[in-house]
Amino acid sequence: MISRRLILPAAILLVLSAACAGEKPAAPTAAAGASKVRLGFSAWPGWFPWQVAEEQGLFAKNGIDVELKYFDSYTDSLNALATGNIDANSQTLNDTLASAAGGAKETVVLVNDNSTGNDQIIARDGIKSLADLKGGTVAAEQGTVDHYLLLLALRKAGLTEADVTFQPLPTDAAAAAFVAGRVDAVGVFAPFTTTALKRPGSTTIASSADFPGAIPDHLVVSRDMIGRDAKSVQALVTTWFDTLAWIGQNRQKAMEIMARRAGVSVAEYQTYDKGTTIFTLEQNRAAFADDLPARAEQISDFLLSSKLVDTAPSLEGLLEPRFVQAVQP
Missing domain, CATH: 3.40.190.10 (Periplasmic binding protein-like II)
Structure with a gap:
């Protein structure tokens, strides 16, 4: 890192x-x-x-x-x-x-x-903010740090986990599922951020830099x-x-x-x-x-x-x- x-x-x-x-x-x-x-x-x-x-x-x-x-x-x-x-x-x-x-x-x-900043919520092309994520599917490792980051980010945007479909996956599998197009967004930490951002059009819509x-x-x-x-x-x-x-x-x-x-x-x-x-x-x-x-x-x-x-x-x-x-x- x-x-x-x-x-x-x-x-x-x-x-x-x-x-x-x-x-x-x-x-x-x-x-x-x-x-x-x-x-x-x-x-x-x-x-x-x-x-x-x-x-x-x-x-x-x-x-x-x-x-x-x-x-x-x-x-x-x-x-x-x-x-x-x-x-x-x-x-x-x-x-x-x-x-x-x-x-x-x-x-x-x-x-x-x-x-x-190395913990990130990364979304597919067309999703530019947490608000755009409403109704989408998000993968992360349940109960660990990037699930926590997702909840922090959703709360900041006026949303809750109920506003998205949460798919619990180990971090490496979550990144792979995102790259394969099976989910709309993913919560991952470096170096898995590098993997996730290989999906064309993907972008970081929230990160740990937003929550010092x-x-x-x-x-x-x-x-x-x-x-x-x-x-x-x-x-x-x-x-x-x-x-x-x-x-x-x-x-x-x-x-x-x-x-x-x-x-x-x-x-x-x-x-x-x-x-x-x-x-x-x-x-x-x-x-x-x-x-x-x-x-x-x-x-x-x-x-x-x-x-x-x-x-x-x-x-x-x-x-x-x-x-x-x-x-x-």
Whole structure:
């Protein structure tokens, strides 16, 4: 997704003389006896830096043994964390709240980014606004972030989900159905926006840029992991900021790694620039102190009123700022 417009100033240079000579430096190994952490992520530009961290040995540099698991289906990653099949996952705040409403014990420990345009409602030729969508069919992944975006956009336009025919499909299948002409519009996130916009005449009629701060993306860990292995949680958070510093110093190489993981060209990946704002350490600390508590309450109320959840999620233990506070700038 990304040019790092708000990336951390590089504090640590990891370019070794071998790399300057075109050779790949040997990756460091995790400390003997380090516990293995199962970390999930899926197709979103704000989470692809985890691929960089793995390929550049940055987890091991911080003494943590990570089993990085990529999920083709974002929903599967949510379910994996909620059921204890992974220890940590990158996911949105609203999806974390939805899991909490279902009884999952999860905690946000890091803000990866805010979606600032890379979540989109894309419509076929002839539909130029949300009002034009009335009576049409819209596909999105039910109960997840772009379903949420659809409801926000419809509400802003004076409509409800009852004014459209909603077709629940996994995000990749939703994009494919739209391109094939089987639905009138689709709610998708990058890189699936690239797929959807290949339909001739298609256009974006709403995006997360219209709702600043509505879709924050996070590293979320199980409550159990914090209790049994807070040291590894700290290592994950520290590795994230080391990774941003490495990307800032090795942009071209990083772009190649992330574009490859996304399944798009580097040029296509660069188009995701404005749509994702990566949070610096300072922005993380400010978000935990000011914005996130209020944002969590706001999203919780919306999920309940829109019937995306049956009961209000508990916000107790949802946000834990101590790990970003402990990172050395």
